[in-house]
Amino acid sequence: MVGAVGGGNCRVEGTSITTLTPSPIMLTECHLRLASTYQVAVYIEDSNNRTDGSLYFLKTVTQPGFSNGFVVMPMVDGNVTVVTLQFTAMQPMGKAWINIIPFSLASLALRTIRSSRSTLLLSCTCSATPMSVMSEQNSMGADGCRLSDVMIDGTAKEFALEYCSLAYLADYALMVYVAGAAGHDDGILAVARFVTPSSNQFELDPSVASGITTNGASISLTSTVPGKLWAFIAAQMWALGGTACRHIGVPATAQLQTLSLSGCSLTHSQTYHAFVYVEDDSGLGDGTLSEPIDFPVPGSSIFVTNPSVFGTPTQTTVAISFESPTLLAGLVWALVGTQEDMAKLDSVSIKVGIGAICRINGQAISSGAHTESISGCTLARGTEYALRVYIEAGGLPGTMSTPTPVLVPTSNGFAEAPTASSPTQTSVDLSFRTLGAGRSWGVVVASADVGLVKVTTIKAGTGAINGVCKVTDQAVPNTNVNMMSFSSCNFVMGTTHKAFLYVEDGNGLGDGMLSGPVDVVLPPSNTFDVAPFEERTPTADGAAVTLTPALNGNLWAMITSDITAKTLAEIQAGTNAMGGASCLAVNVAVTGGISYTHAFSSCSLTAGNTYTAHFYVED
Template identity: 30%
Template sequence: MTTNVFYFKFTPEVSGNFWAVVADNADEGFVTVWSIKSMQYGQPAADCRRDGKFVTGGLENTEEFLFCYFERGPTTYKVFIYLEDTNGQEDGIMETIGIIVPGSAEVSNEYLVRPYLVEPATIRGAKVYFQVRRTGYAWAGLIEESSWLTRRAVNNSNGNHADRQSIEIYDIMFFVDMVGSDQFCYYSAVPITANAGYTWEFLNCGLTPGVRYRLFIYVIGEEYWDVAVDPDAVFRSPFWNQWHRDNGRVSNGVLVVPPFSNSWAWPDGEPYISKGPHGMGLDVTFSTERPQALVWAIVQDATSTNFTINAVKTAQLAWGPGSCRQMGVPALDAAQYTLTLFGCSLLPAPKQYVLILYTEDQAVQNDGTLSDPIYFEVPVSNDFVIPPAVVGEAGLDTGISLSFEASSPGRVWLYLATAAQAAAVSVTIPNVKDALNAFDATNCMVAGLEIPASLQVITLPSCPLVYLSSYVVYVYVEDSNDHFDGTLATPLPINVGASNSFQVEPALVSVPTTDQVDFRFTPTKSGRAWVVVTPAASLVEPPTRSHMKASIGAVGALSCRVAGSQITPVEQTYALTGCMLDPGQIYALYAYAEWHVEDQRDRGDGTLSRIVFVKVIRSNNFAVSPVLLTTPTLDGFDVRFQAMVSGRAWAMAVDAIGGSGVTSLSIRSLQGALGGSSCQFQDFAIDADLQVWNFTDCRFQESKTYMIFIYIEAWPAVEGDGTLSGPMIASFFDASNVSADDTDSETGGEVLTVEEVPIVSN
């Protein structure tokens, strides 16, 4: 056995399962059947325990336990083996085997000369010399001291007694945590000869200057396999046996510290900002410790940094253009140098940056020294006491005026962009100073205008703003040094309203009639107006500007609309006539106003008013709806009705085919009336009493249907503002004539027998 591996064997009486753990003298008193079956105690490695392994009765069973990591010296161990049949009743047998680990004096090889460096280390690696006592094999590699020092000090790694802390043998044998390439910076199972001296070179290790490393060599004798335990071991390769033998010797850890090829001179050679910083850049001053140096300098955004040699030398995450960095600049003498970084477009505070430098010798082996990061902010050279704001109203006819106040004298840059142009460009000081994506670089921009430290109003009277459009205004101020270190105001959104609107919205000035609608409104400025009256029921949504200007949906004659009438910013009064409004129906009146320029007449950039509802009040109505008193004959019929107030009445019978076209105006002229004069009533005076009218000489025909209407107005009244009854039906297709249901709540239709009322004939 060794400190890592041992073998044991047993023969079970019957087939079953067994459990086995290896416990030290601190844990052995706690091992029970229950704990061994639950694997609670013992060495932790899976290969150093067995958990319910099946074995066949009567056959010898040999077990190899690996990676047990026994400690040499006074510590003792026991193997606990529990065996039972396959029924799992915990009624088996527990046996123990004592283990004595080989002592430290029993190592298979030793050093005649401990390893030591034969020349200074470099970042590529190191060269070491050593001499061994016996023929055997050796492994060697480097590990960072920071990693090595965190390991627990143990005596199972066969380290030299003068070097109390070492690393695990298997870390060396399996290249665990080693640095560099396993092909060039590592030796594995190399044959060595007794009393011979060896010089090994470690290359391509990728060591970091100033970092401490330790180089370890592990040697073992050529007879490190145990033929008595494993007769086939002589035929196995050393690479198989390295899993099974750890009885060699680990060297002391040879200290390897690659030096810096150059660094910053002590005590005052560390880089510092000697001029600036400002928006365009800065100057940095330094001294190198050795001559023939190369220096790199870059600026990074403090929120996104990479402080590595490779990042600095390749300008990773570097801020600004190529002029804002210095790459491999020679510093031939060990003297003070100043480098200038310019064109950086650094943003002013609170934006934070970091400057970092790197120096090495001219061998360019990445073995130099990084400076400490130098964090900095660019002081603001000018600011706003009063931020930019729009003065008055922006528009095509007025341009735009902006007010602001700077904290100190300097210069201002100002321009406008459309909302789409603004979205396509990032907001930076260089972009604003260059007016990138300006709406109109001729009429809507100010570039570098000198300003005092007082309230300023800048007017761009010829800026051709488009009404009903959105813009963004950019304003930037700085001092007179042109270092891009001023203040960029928060982009100011501008919504240019309509070219004209209403100081006072449209409103009716009198009660509408069937013929006339009177209204008024006050626009905000001179221009033109359009007005329509349209049935409200036909509107799904307000009319568009183009519909207004085309008078789409307008009712009545041309005199019942306004089309492009000139207006001034005082109260405008209109009387719309010839509207032919139907009493009782609701109409909508809209007005549209825009500013007028002769050559831009159809821009459609004005304002549509809110809706004004228009309803003609009926001058008279039915207290009792008209109904037939008798069954109509081919000669005539009788009708009864009653008006709400005294006034005038009209009545006629028409062919049912054209009855749907009867209106309050057509019945007044008896348009389509049938029969003689005694079958019609025109402009007949009535009072508020019950009326019974007799119609004769109607000249109805068989197999036809007719409609009978009555219309009433007050007196005096506006023509057509009364109430037209629904049709009463007279049908002569058979002997039975029954009036149809009324289509209006104000009409009737059934034949009635009533108290005696005077009958009126015409």
């Protein structure tokens, strides 16, 4: 049977026909390709065997789909020696073809599936096809670098490809094609992209091994394998210095080695970058270039430690201390200014004195520890300024300090922060302890007015609750605990107010310290000893609720159709209350400690609905 597909069970030869009744013929193990059209040839003749019968062709189309696929897409881990891959096919029986081609031949249209082991895994709708993979077209290496017609099942598989003759730092595609057991081109082709590593790398990354000077420094490193290396210091990617400031193709030993770079003619206070490149002995330019190595050259004069404020600064003078190990005669510039201005300074603007409130201008210094005084300042007490210091030697670029805080202390302050005690509806006491004798002011304001309190307003007494809840210019005789009493305040009960204290010395210059806000917590004027509860089951007419107030006072109540909490004003006004006046409690006198039952009536409630009773009690 010329051209017939499948094995012996996929054909019938010379079968006798003994009846005219239609009888089925089953063809199996035909290994048909999916989504394909076939012709079933049927030939019949009489029993005389004269080949004079009739031939019929029946068209049949196999179902669409793929004969195999991937449960786990191929994952690859490759170098120039061995490429290892793993995948899991979908079918319990099938075949696989695996080979490696240059990625450029498989990269027309690759759809990302996911990422694993830093390798991009892709399904392929590209120039490579199942047939090109099955025919090993463009495949790399010898027989050990490709697998063809390999039987697989639905379990995880791992293969190692060898003798692939791959180049370093090259981009490849691992082609994996899986099909059903028939081995047609109706399966799934996937590609796992990988890039081979460089021919040499760094076991120990390059780093500066010795002190950096304008002459140069040393760099230490360890390469992965013996080879060659190059090293230089660069500015804007141009190598600096002469031949002693670079290494060109010198041996890389695969052991810790130190490269000396000298005669580099570097500039003080500049940061350069050093680079090291290493490869194997083949000289193919397929090695590893290091990340830029920071190469900060110190200034002509440097600080052993950052300058600091010496002693306590005053409004007119700031003393500073620093130490410089320079052996050359040097100069110092020092400025005190606002924090914002000092943050902007550089070596040019500090010499000009930009933003300076007071400064030292190019004063000569020698090597060693220094204490210098900056005079002529006009600093405000309690305001934080900043100090910047710049030193240089020999007229060469030097070193700028980081900003150092400068704070002139206030003329008086708090040794213990104020605390409130014994608040009532009309008064409150604040206790405090100061750093010295002087004068004090106080004010109690509403919480919403906290942002308006300043030294000028507290001394003027503005913003006080009811205009009278303040204390003005009270003497502070000593550093013992002092008391400030506020009266006639008429506080709103059940509210938190804010108190402030301000203290200064006795000179009246407004250069003292303002406290932070102190909570003055006023309890409610009345509350419930026993919270309201239903006396009996409510009806459509209304409900009865019993409560016990803590003190003598007055009660307001209402019923609403929602559960939202209501404000004091809403309860007193009966806002959105059910029913009429008989379904409210308005200014009802109650007695402290005595149970009171309020009957709500004519409320027009609906059976099955939920309502809420709201109560407010005050003295």
